[in-house]
Amino acid sequence: MLKKTPVIAALALACGLLGTPAQADETLRIGVIASYSGPYADYGRQFDAGIQLYLKEHGGKIAGKKVEIIKKDTAGPAPDAAKRFAQELIVRDKVSFITGLDFSPNAYALAPIVTQAKVPTVVMNASSSAITTSSPYIARVSFTVQQVSAPMATWLLKQGVKETYVVVADYASGTDAHTAFEQAFAMGGGKVVGSVRTPMNNPDFSAYVQRIKDAKPESVFFFFPSGVMPPAFLKAWKERGMEEAGIKLFATGEATDDSYLEATGDAALGLITSHHYSYAHKSEKNQKFVKDFYDTFGKSMRPSYFAITAYDGMAAIAGALQKTGGDVSGDKVMAALKGLQFESPRGPIEIDAATGDIVQTVYIRRTERVGGELVNVEFDQFDKVKDPAKAAK
Amino acid sequence: MGIVIFDGIAYGMLLFLIAVGLSVTMGLMSFVNLAHGAFAMIGGYAAVTAMNQFGLGFFPALVASFVAAALVGGVLEFTLYRRLYRAHPLDQVLLSIGLVFVSVAVFTYFFGPTIQAFSPPESLTGSMSLMGLEVGRYRLFLIVCGFAILAGLLLVLNRTRYGAMVRAAVDNQRVARGTGIHVQRLFFLTFAFGCGLAGLGGALSLGILGLEPSFALKYLIFFLIVVCVGGAGTIIGPFVAALLVGIVDVAGKYYLPELGAFLIYVFMVITLLVRPNGLIPRKGL
């Protein structure tokens, strides 16, 4: 056991090197907890782009203070790490805000910490409904699964679709999507004729698609997290000639995430989805956003719904600090965040004064090829949609 | 029923095509090579780059995928793997996991974290009629490839001088060296060949799986299952295991969707409890 002393010494030295950054009063420190590496690295990359773009447009300042962003990588869902990062950001880096948060378990895990420390937290993606109720210091600028799933059911009923088959990934958000969709669908007289839950690590969808084909439903609604699952499902759908068999396909916007859409290819053509943001959204503000985005980061990456929520997250922080006059104390900031309304590139958004959750327009879009590239073209919308899971309570 | 079996076979062949290289490096050469998925990933990216950047067709791209993965495999064998053939398996685990980490970061850096676009050639899209079944063309192609590779490998290992030398070297390195076989060069070639096979499998998987940098780790369990259930170090073993795993998985998901996620692991555990050395333990190749 003789040999460990030098190691410890070296480690102690390494810890010393990590150090704490020098502090100046004129900086606003914001901690971003997200996935910068691993299978979900696109989420962190998009967050980063949205944040940087906002800061660039505002001279790197919020409420007159220079902004310092401190990034922490969870590499996917990792609640232990997320909680530790939140604690370190608060205690060691003395951040005034915590934001980012792509995965729901990560957001849930840090709720007790931000409550204890009274640090306002702005969720940029995590979409499990109860996150905003898990702490009075959490507000959300993204969406909830229920918020985008239920409008699809309503819209289907409007089109005269009465029967559908539900396919979701077998995890918490999949269950949420299933429940919200089925409730809204049944309320309008629709009927879910069957359902199936697919494992998260599922390389091949042929068995499930064949099962649906043999069940011959009128239509199918599916929810998968953005990433490799939707393209694999859509490929199997195409190959099996489901369209020719007359089965209509609907989904939430995760299926046609702008980051993955081009690689999904023609298999996505004609798919109708519901979501809160498409980079092809037609508004002046969005056109400027997309143009600035391309000018800053090049054309290799499209702004996805992660980039827009990150951009809006920064705007929300700025808006709240404007109301408080630069005061960053937790209670004042949260009071200012609640009820905050502003025009985002995705359309008008509002942070619900009662719940701290987002109220926004949910769009119905169709995947089309426009000018050579695949995009989600919005053609119908539901205004001022609140989180249905909270409205029900 | 028929179509479910067909899809199962096709899925099994997909697993076989990627895992057979692992049976060569891990089974034959007994190197616990957890970086196998990384070599498959190299093949996949090579094929995608050849098609999307250089406008090559799918079939030339397959050749490119084999060559690229074999080259990288050869270089790494020469620089790293060679030194660890006789090391403890756990050291081999550490090395190959290190390589996986590096490969994930490198591919994220150069290709981005999202999936790669891939469209199979016209002749392999859609479905066709075969003995009264509407079967996917790409899946049929995978099955054909699987049988072709199986036949080719059996031929090479059992009927050629190279194959005889490999078998000799694997069974007893010392004696093989004594008979004048250049074992080091032989292992170099075999390792590169195994990596090439992984690359080819990776490219062939493009039609079903999405290719992104975490490919190297994501499907590793499935490859290990195929090799271990089959019996490491054989070619027939993984082939049979892949067929069974594919059919069990697809049929399970079709008939018992509630248990879809469990079946393949239950199948593996039970098989290994009944036959601890795999379905076809190594004796004759």
Add this chain to the structure above:
Amino acid sequence: MKSLSLTPGQLTGLEAAFWLLLASSFWLMPDHLTLLSQILILGLFAVSLDLALGYAGILTVGHAAFFGCGAYAAGLLAKHGWGEPFSGLLLALLVCAALGYALSYLIVRGADLTRLMITIGVCVLFGELANRLSGITGGTDGLQGIVIDPVLGLFEFDLWGKTAFVYAFVVVLAMFLMTRLIVSSPFGLALRGIHDSRKRMQAIGSPVAARLRMAYCFSAALAGVAGALMAQTSQFVGIEALSFNRSAEILIILVLGGTGRLYGGLIGAIVYMLVHDWFADLNPQYWMFWLGIFLIVVVMVGRGGIMGALSRLVRIRRA
């Protein structure tokens, strides 16, 4: 241990110094207490794996099954109103010991590769089960609402992680000392014998399979305690606690530190976590590249992990 001219007294002194140094980080690095507690917990987890892998020679990449079960046991107990922390640890220990003993019948047979795959399979099945039972476990959203009472009714878990660190330190030290006792007992020596030559031990009448089963059971119980500590100090259980990735990570940590050396797991956890944290802070996107290079270099420079390399170094200097 191959440290040649060290008296047993000096060795014990060094061990004491190691633990004192760890304890002193409470004052030396007050900003890093949460990281340090997590390092301690993973260290204990790695030591538990070492008991199975390094001492009993059972190759497993599914140890997170016990870590996760321990975490859920302690988490569920606290969530349902019994927040006293030590009883949570005890429950996790008992549950995982029972589970480990039951599963040992599946695992203590077959060759390395077979054990490897069966442990992976069992771990993945546990993960799927926890996902399926989301009504109880919270599924992928995680187990929320865990409230842990103050330790001994006095020390509340605070924002700075002071209580968590001291609590984790004391528990890990106690568990470690227990393991040390087990390893140097006749039982531990028998394990070492089995590890070196199974046939000879069988020949001298040692009940090999039963010994291995006991070792696996101990190992599982320790892993459960580590999991329970993680659940209690972070007051949350994510389904990731049960994942294959966690199993693989702890194996990397142990192999990096060195197997069969008791301190290997702890050293591995310290080095791996600090290096990881350091690289990830420097470069959140591509730290995997540097960590991978680091692992490759470690293998190339010294086989047998850090402890293996150090032991050789010392021997050379003294020879």
